[in-house]
Structure formats: structure tokens, C-alpha cells
Amino acid sequence: MELSGSEIVVQCLKDEGVEYVFGYPGGAVLHIYDAIFKQDDVKHILVRHEQGATHAADGYARATGRPGVALVTSGPGATNAVTGIATAYMDSIPMVVLTGQVPSPFIGSDAFQEVDTVGITRPCVKHNFLVKDVRDLAATFKKAFYIATSGRPGPVVIDIPKDITDPGVKIPYDYPEKISMRSYNPVTRGHTGQIKKAVDLIMAAKCPVVYSGGGVVLGNASESLIEIIRQLKLPITSTLMGLGAYPSSDKQFLGMLGMHGTYEANMAMHGTDVLIAIGARFDDRITGHVERFCPDAKIIHIDIDPSSISKNVRVDVPIVGAVDQVLQNMLKLLKDSKVEQDQDAIQQWWSQINKWREKQCLSYDKSGDTIKPQYALEVLHKVTNGDAYVCSDVGQHQMFTAQFYGFDKPRRWINSGGLGTMGFGLPSAMGVKMAHPDADVVVVTSEASIQMCIQELATCKQHSLPLKILMLNNGYMGMVRQWQEFFYESRYSHSTVESTPDFVKLAESYGHVGMRIERKEDLEQAMQKAFAMKDQLVFMDVVIDPEENVYPMIEAGKGHNEMYLSPESELV
Amino acid sequence: MRHIISILMENESGALSRVAGLFSARGYNIESLTVAPTEDPSLSRMTLVTRGSEEIIEQITKQLNKLVEIVKLLDLSEGLHIEREMMLVKIKAERANREEVKRLVEIFRGSIIDVTDTSYIVEMTGDGDKLDAFIRAVHEDLVVEVVRTGPSGIARGAKGLSL
Numbered sequence: 001m002e003l004s005g006s007e008i009v010v011q012c013l014k015d016e017g018v019e020y021v022f023g024y025p026g027g028a029v030l031h032i033y034d035a036i037f038k039q040d041d042v043k044h045i046l047v048r049h050e051q052g053a054t055h056a057a058d059g060y061a062r063a064t065g066r067p068g069v070a071l072v073t074s075g076p077g078a079t080n081a082v083t084g085i086a087t088a089y090m091d092s093i094p095m096v097v098l099t100g101q102v103p104s105p106f107i108g109s110d111a112f113q114e115v116d117t118v119g120i121t122r123p124c125v126k127h128n129f130l131v132k133d134v135r136d137l138a139a140t141f142k143k144a145f146y147i148a149t150s151g152r153p154g155p156v157v158i159d160i161p162k163d164i165t166d167p168g169v170k171i172p173y174d175y176p177e178k179i180s181m182r183s184y185n186p187v188t189r190g191h192t193g194q195i196k197k198a199v200d201l202i203m204a205a206k207c208p209v210v211y212s213g214g215g216v217v218l219g220n221a222s223e224s225l226i227e228i229i230r231q232l233k234l235p236i237t238s239t240l241m242g243l244g245a246y247p248s249s250d251k252q253f254l255g256m257l258g259m260h261g262t263y264e265a266n267m268a269m270h271g272t273d274v275l276i277a278i279g280a281r282f283d284d285r286i287t288g289h290v291e292r293f294c295p296d297a298k299i300i301h302i303d304i305d306p307s308s309i310s311k312n313v314r315v316d317v318p319i320v321g322a323v324d325q326v327l328q329n330m331l332k333l334l335k336d337s338k339v340e341q342d343q344d345a346i347q348q349w350w351s352q353i354n355k356w357r358e359k360q361c362l363s364y365d366k367s368g369d370t371i372k373p374q375y376a377l378e379v380l381h382k383v384t385n386g387d388a389y390v391c392s393d394v395g396q397h398q399m400f401t402a403q404f405y406g407f408d409k410p411r412r413w414i415n416s417g418g419l420g421t422m423g424f425g426l427p428s429a430m431g432v433k434m435a436h437p438d439a440d441v442v443v444v445t446s447e448a449s450i451q452m453c454i455q456e457l458a459t460c461k462q463h464s465l466p467l468k469i470l471m472l473n474n475g476y477m478g479m480v481r482q483w484q485e486f487f488y489e490s491r492y493s494h495s496t497v498e499s500t501p502d503f504v505k506l507a508e509s510y511g512h513v514g515m516r517i518e519r520k521e522d523l524e525q526a527m528q529k530a531f532a533m534k535d536q537l538v539f540m541d542v543v544i545d546p547e548e549n550v551y552p553m554i555e556a557g558k559g560h561n562e563m564y565l566s567p568e569s570e571l572v
Numbered sequence: 573m574r575h576i577i578s579i580l581m582e583n584e585s586g587a588l589s590r591v592a593g594l595f596s597a598r599g600y601n602i603e604s605l606t607v608a609p610t611e612d613p614s615l616s617r618m619t620l621v622t623r624g625s626e627e628i629i630e631q632i633t634k635q636l637n638k639l640v641e642i643v644k645l646l647d648l649s650e651g652l653h654i655e656r657e658m659m660l661v662k663i664k665a666e667r668a669n670r671e672e673v674k675r676l677v678e679i680f681r682g683s684i685i686d687v688t689d690t691s692y693i694v695e696m697t698g699d700g701d702k703l704d705a706f707i708r709a710v711h712e713d714l715v716v717e718v719v720r721t722g723p724s725g726i727a728r729g730a731k732g733l734s735l
Contacts, residue, residue, distance in 0.1 A: 118586060123597045127640040130586070147640060182735060183582055183643040307634035310627070 003173040005134040006031035006165035012141035015175040022053040026073025028100025031165035048455035052427035054084020059428030067094040074100040075113030086124035090418025094153035103163040117159045126154030142179045151186025152305040190321025198300045199333045205274035206345035214241030215279015217410045224327035237265035241417040244407035258286040260399045263361035266560040277301045279323045282312040292559030370545040377404035383527045388440035393425035393449030396478035399550045423452025433465045447473045457510040469539045474546045507539035516541045579618040580644040587641040604722030619724045652728040662717040665692045680706045
């Protein structure tokens with residue numbers, strides 16, 4: 001089969017089984033867009049800003065586990081995509097981003113819409129390529145998809161100069177079935193000796209805690225995790241990224257840990273003697289002060305990325321491998337293990353944890369007439385039976401969602417955890433909805449975050465994506481305001497969101513349904529109504545208590561046992 | 573602690589900037605870096621000298637290994653190894669000091685590879701200390717220009733760093 005470079009681009013996507021490409025055309029990718037026009041297998045979703053394309057591809061990948069694909073032009077197309085690429089990089093999301101480049105002879109001449117895409121994206125990709133010869137195109141695609149999806153996943157950029165896609169130059173096409181790279185061989189199988197050591201340590205533990213992270217979701221290890229936790233009656237806490245891997249409604253789940261984690265989760269971390277970290281990376285929002293982190297614990301760390309191990313916190317038993325495989329091996333070894341767990345100690349540990357639970361650290365004031373954000377999320381959970389895909393922006397509403405929605409399944413919680421990208425919610429939800437057209441897909445956002453990528457409402461209209469947008473409107477950049485209240489004596493420097501549009505009219509002008517909800521008693525019914533409109537995007541502008549804060553809170557750099565639980569509380 | 577890391581990497585454009593970028597992005601030091609293709613033109617061999625605590629060096633080697641273009645890597649400081657650096661020095665050599673400079677070069681087993689009425693260019697190989705010592709031995713007023721390659725390193729013994 002003889003194909004031109006632009007046809008090869010499209011054919012490679014087909015051969016990789018790509019359903020959707022999120023993109024925006026421009027000069028350097030016109031040949032590719034012409035090839036897209038001539039076929040129906042790979043469907044193109046036209047976004048309104050390249051950041052939206054990368055977030056949508058990212059959302060698709062998070063919801064399905066399959067790589068998301070974005071296509072943007074050179075120069076500003078590529079730089080606009082960078083935020084989305086960096087977002088995916090921080091959360092290890094498999095993604096392939098195709099960027100157009102000026103024709104090869106013009107590279108380096110400061111040509112129109114030229115930018116050094118490979119240079120700009122280098123620090124925020126797993127790998128990137130500049131294609132220099134059309135004959136390398138197919139192999140480059142194969143490598144890109146392989147690198148993006150294997151080992152610790154991540155975004156890969158392929159920068160394609162315009163002359164490479166010249167429709168006039170045809171070459172034989174053959175998509176490689178397999179690729180092997182001498183310089184890239186990610187480890188998947190954990191070291192048996194290390195796994196055995198970990199098993200012995202876990203069995204001997206008196207106060208064990210499992211701290212699970214996004215790696216469990218990415219590695220599809222949820223079932224193995226549940227099995228091991230239940231079998232050994234282990235308490236489990238999760239990072240923001242790991243929510244849903246273990247059902248939140250289960251009684252062995254202690255809630256999220258870290259800066260806005262629960263009292264019981266953080267106290268258990270502080271008191272544990274054996275910490276089992278699974279697919280988590282000891283981020284500063286989790287550890288707080290590293291010197292005071294898990295002071296009495298032996299630490300086991302399972303991760304696919306060797307560089308995650310002992311990066312921030314020294315660990316005692318490192319296991320490099322794919323989480324699911326390691327957990328499966330552990331389960332096998334547990335069957336043969338002669339060591340018995342000290343049931344009395346475990347029982348005692350649980351009664352201590354249950355005492356911590358009695359604090360009810362997530363309780364909030366339900367007395368007033370204003371809608372509390374926590375309440376809004378509880379209602380959302382009720383109306384969607386806790387079964388929606390929830391895409392969030394960044395800030396207080398993100399933390400409230402993590403605390404109050406109660407995720408019971410993996411891949412339902414879509415948020416920018418590592419980079420903390422405001423504007424992520426709406427476009428990522430488009431990718432999720434493309435992947436799961438029949439599921440409820442909700443954007444939980446705020447009047448600040450939503451405006452960072454609000455133009456994507458047009459994409460939702462054009463491609464009939466009936467999302468439900470729950471905008472918690474408090475008139476502030478809530479998390480900024482909260483920090484200013486706590487650490488800057490309530491000097492609210494530029495954290496007030498003034499001159500907001502009329503969101504109902506705005507939604508309507510894009511062709512959607514808008515609702516404004518101001519009274520607590522209207523909320524549930526309004527949400528029921530919104531979710532009943534299966535074919536419409538409904539934008540709910542929910543006016544909430546303007547100065548509600550996220551609790552519990554550990555100040556940056558403090559220990560897990562130093563939490564504020566409410567405005568009145570002293571440090572506990 | 574000073575560490576000397578030997579790296580075998582794909583000889584592709586951009587590979588070097590990936591290494592350099594990694595060091596600046598993560599705040600590691602590069603003391604010196606030398607790189608050239610090997611007998612297999614598809615591979616380059618790099619010698620990189622850096623400093624840091626054991627934890628930092630561990631992270632550096634792990635992060636380097638993560639780069640897709642890096643094939644193999646060895647921290648030479650973990651075993652017996654040989655380091656050599658090459659230096660070219662342009663030295664003022666006028667009547668009064670011509671003989672003296674020549675004697676010094678002989679003592680340090682360097683060679684004079686360019687001569688004018690008023691100058692020598694000296695080529696010298698050795699470990700960094702030896703080259704430092706030579707520079708100190710020549711009066712500083714006489715040194716016109718110093719060009720050093722930074723060390724290249726190789727592990728002692730029969731085993732090689734290869735594919």
C-alpha cells in the first residue's frame with residue numbers, strides 16, 4: 001500500500017485503534033486535516049482551544065485506560081497544548097499529541113508559527129519525537145504509542161514538519177506489529193525476594209496501613225487491591241488520584257489522606273508501624289513535613305517507576321513492578337505464608353482507628369439556609385447513585401468532591417491532581433463523554449475555574465455532549481481565599497471573582513440549558529431535573545456559602561498529627 | 573561526593589539536551605560533561621561528573637535511566653576506574669622563559685604541539701589534579717588560554733560497558 005505522509009498519520013491512528021482525535025486545524029497540519037476529511041474511521045472532535053484538545057484526550061485516557069490523542073498545529077497550537085501535556089505528565093496519563101511543525105527547510109529560520117516544540121515540551125513529556133523523514137513516520141507512531149502506554153504511562157509528542165505530510169510524496173506503508181527499543185525496557189515483574197520480604201513485614205505488623213495512589217487506577221489493579229485488603233483486614237487510605245480504586249463506602253476505607261485528608265487517615269499514617277504504599281509517589285501534599293512522616297513505620301513501596309522510590313521518603317522494602325502483578329504475587333505468597341497475623345493487635349488497631357473516626361472530621365454546619373458545598377456534593381451523589389463520572393476543576397470544590405462524593409469504582413474520578421490545572425474539568429469531561437456516551441458525566445467546577453476553558457461549551461454543542469455542569473459559585477477563588485484567610489490575615493488580594501457573566505444566559509447562548517439555584521430546598525429537585533434531561537447539557541449555577549473552608553487541613557510543612565478540623569478547633 | 577557517571581546513549585539529536593535539561597530542571601549540578609560517538613555510530617558515550625549526597629546521586633542515576641534514549645549507565649565511582657582529561661594550554665614563551673616552560677612540560681609529560689616566536693601550545697593528558705598542578709606550576713602571567721575537555725572515564729578490568 002502506497003500512502004502519503006498525511007495518509008500515513010491517519011492510517012497509523014486507525015491501526016492503533018484510535019477512535020477519536022481531539023484537535024484544532026492550522027497551516028502546518030492542513031495536509032493531515034485533508035486526509036482526515038477523506039475517511040470516517042478516526043473521528044475528529046473540533047475543540048475551541050488547543051488546551052481543550054489535550055485535556056479532552058487526557059479525560060478520555062483517564063476514563064478508559066486507552067491512550068488519548070490530540071492534534072494541533074505548529075507555534076501557538078503547540079504552546080496552547082503545553083498546559084494539557086504537562087497536566088497529563090504530572091498524573092502519568094497515556095496520551096499521544098501530534099503537533100504540526102513548519103516545513104523542514106524552514107526549521108530554525110523563525111518562520112511563521114514556528115516554535116521549538118520538541119524543546120518546549122521536553123521537560124513535560126515522557127518522550128518526544130521530531131520526524132525528519134516520511135519513512136520514519138510509521139515506526140515513530142508505533143514507538144510513541146508503546147512508550148505512552150507502557151511502564152509508567154505518560155504523554156508523548158510527535159512533531160511533524162509540514163513537508164513530511166506532503167500529499168504528493170507516496171511511499172510504501174506497513175505498520176510495524178511490534179517494536180523493540182534497546183534503550184527502553186520498562187520493568188513489570190516485581191522481585192520475588194522483595195515481595196516475600198514485604199509479605200513477612202505485613203504479616204508481622206501490629207498497626208498496618210495501606211496508602212494507595214493513582215498507580216492502582218492506572219495499573220488496573222483495583223480488584224487485586226480489594227482482595228488483599230479484605231483478606232488481611234487492612235485499613236486503607238488513598239491519595240486524591242487513587243480515589244475509587246478501593247470503594248469509599250467500604251468500612252475498611254479511612255478516606256483520603258494528606259493536606260485535606262480525614263482525621264482517621266492522617267492519624268493512622270502517623271501511628272502506623274508498617275506502611276504499604278501502592279502506586280503512590282509521596283507527594284508533598286501527602287507527606288507534609290517529611291521528617292515527621294510516619295515516624296514509627298517500616299515502609300513498603302510498590303511502584304512501576306524506580307525513580308519514584310526513595311525520591312522524597314526513604315523506604316525499607318522497595319518493589320519495582322506493575323502494581324497488579326506485584327499484588328497478585330503477594331496474594332499467592334500469602335496463601336503459602338506460615339506467619340499468622342496478630343489478630344489481637346489488628347483488632348486493637350481497628351478500635352483505635354474507630355475512636356479517631358468518632359471525631360467525624362467531615363461534619364459541617366447544616367443549620368443555615370445557604371447551600372453548603374458539602375451538601376451540594378452529597379446531593380449529587382444521591383441523584384447520580386454515586387455512579388457518575390465526575391470531572392473536576394481545581395480548588396475547594398475539587399477537595400469537597402474528593403471528600404464527599406464517595407467514589408466506589410476506579411476511573412470515575414477525573415481531576416488534575418499533580419499539576420492542579422484550573423480549566424481541566426469541562427474539556428476533560430468531553431473526552432469522558434465521548435468514551436462513555438451513555439454514562440452520567442458531571443463537571444464539578446467553580447465560577448473561577450470554569451471560565452478558564454468555558455469556550456468548550458461550543459464543542460459540547462457541536463458534538464452533542466450532554467454533560468451536567470455543577471458550578472459551585474461562591475464568588476471567590478475559594479482555595480486562594482482560604483489560604484489568604486489563614487495565612488494572610490484575610491487580606492483577599494485579587495481572589496474575588498467579580499464581574500461574572502450571567503451563567504444561565506451564557507449557557508443558553510451556547511445552546512444549552514442554564515439553571516440558577518440559590519435555595520437549599522430547591523437543590524435536589526433541580527438536580528433531578530437536570531439529570532433527567534438526557535440529551536441536554538445542563539449548566540447549574542449553584543450559589544453556595546461564600547466563605548466555607550475545606551477541613552480538615554494540615555498546613556504545608558506540618559506533620560500528619562497536626563490538623564485543623566474546623567474554624568473553632570485548636571490544632572489536634 | 574563527586575561521582576563520575578558513564579552513559580551509553582542513542583546517538584540522536586536531542587539526546588544531549590535531554591540529559592542537560594534533566595539536570596537543570598531537577599536542580600542537579602553538572603561539573604563536566606563529555607560526549608562523542610562510539611565505534612558503533614548509532615551510540616554515543618558520555619562521561620558526566622556531578623556532585624551530591626548518596627540520595628541525590630541515586631535519583632540522578634534513576635532519572636537518567638528513565639530517559640528513553642539512554643541505553644546503559646554506570647556510576648564509575650562505585651568501582652576502580654581510570655579518568656583522563658585532555659588539556660590544551662597556550663603559554664607565552666619568550667626568550668627568558670622558553671626553556672623553563674619546556675622543562676615543565678617534560679616533567680608533566682605533556683607535549684608542545686605549536687610553536688611561535690612568542691608562544692607554545694601544550695597538549696597534556698591526565699587526571700584533573702595533574703592538569704591543575706601544571707597550570708599552577710606555570711606562572712599565571714604566562715597562561716594565555718586554557719581549553720579542557722573534562723574527564724572521560726572507563727572502569728578497570730576486562731568487563732566493558734556495552735550492549
